[in-house]
Structures are given as structure tokens and as C-alpha cells.
Amino acid sequence: MMEDELDRMLSRQDEIVPSSGFVMSVMDAVRREAAASEPAPLPPIAFPWLRxxxxxxxxxAAVAMLIAGAVEILRGPASVTQQPLLPQAVTHALTQMNAIWLAVSLLIAFFSAFLAMRFAIGKR
Structure with a gap:
């Protein structure tokens, strides 16, 4: 019997109504506090030009060197520009080391780390 009485008391849904003017007085106090503690606007942060x-x-300087190098290549004789970019010994060494597969594996590792960080941090 005690359990039925407890269920009956807990199942009642009496509406709790605040006293008249309570909500307005609380909201007025909140507005006063917000107005009193409003900070002064901060000046904009200056760009660090010195850094x-x-x-x-x-x-x-890098752009100037690239332009100077391009001008030098264009001025040179045609026979100089027809030579391979890398010496034959370097090309042979890269072929022996399977440099293409090494570069591909490094690119895959880089992109997987990049995507993992992008998903972890989120798009901002």
C-alpha cells in the first residue's frame, strides 16, 4: 500500500508557477549585470610586419633568382638546353634505388597524415 501511495504522489503533475513579477525582476537583474560587466571594445590586433x-x-630574393635563372637558360645556346637535367650517374643511381616507389610511398604517407589531421581537427 505504501508503494501505491508513493506512485500516486509522484505521478501527479502539479505545475510550478513562479510568483508574479519574479521572471521580470530576474531578467532585469541579468540585463543590469550584463551592462555593468560589458568590457570596452579592444583595438584590432596589428599585423606583425617586422616578423x-x-x-x-x-x-x-627567391623570385629574383628564379627570374635570373630563367633568363640565363633562355640566353644559353640551344645545345646546352638539350642536355638532360640530371647527370647520367644520378639518373642511374635513382633507378637502382627505385626512387619512384620511394617517392610514391612518401606521398602516400604525407597525404594519409594530412587527411588524419584534417579529420581530427575539423574543417575551420
Whole structure:
């Protein structure tokens, strides 16, 4: 009998209604606190030009060297440009080491690590 009485008391669904004006007074207090603790707007963060300057200088130097190299190749005689890019000994060594398979395996490892980090971090 005690269990039935407990079930009956717990099954009642009395609606809890706050007293009049309670919700408004709480919301007014929340708004006052929000207005009082509102921080002053911060100035925008300046770009670190001094830290980026060496990188920009290196980039300009690399582009200048690429342009100078391209001009030098275009100026050279036609017989010089027809030679293979790598010496025959280097080409033979790369063939013996199976460099293509090594490069393919490194690319697969790189892309799998890249995709794993991308999925772990998420797209931002």
C-alpha cells in the first residue's frame, strides 16, 4: 500500500508557477549585470610586419633568382638546353634505388597524415 501511495504522489503533475513579477525582476537583474560587466571594445590586433619582413625579403630574393635563372637558360645556346637535367650517374643511381616507389610511398604517407589531421581537427 505504501508503494501505491508513493506512485500516486509522484505521478501527479502539479505545475510550478513562479510568483508574479519574479521572471521580470530576474531578467532585469541579468540585463543590469550584463551592462555593468560589458568590457570596452579592444583595438584590432596589428599585423606583425617586422616578423614578416624577413620572409618577404627571402620571397623577393627567391623570385629574383628564379627570374635570373630563367633568363640565363633562355640566353644559353640551344645545345646546352638539350642536355638532360640530371647527370647520367644520378639518373642511374635513382633507378637502382627505385626512387619512384620511394617517392610514391612518401606521398602516400604525407597525404594519409594530412587527411588524419584534417579529420581530427575539423574543417575551420
Amino acid at each position: 614578416a619582413l624577413p620572409i618577404m625579403i627571402a620571397l623577393v
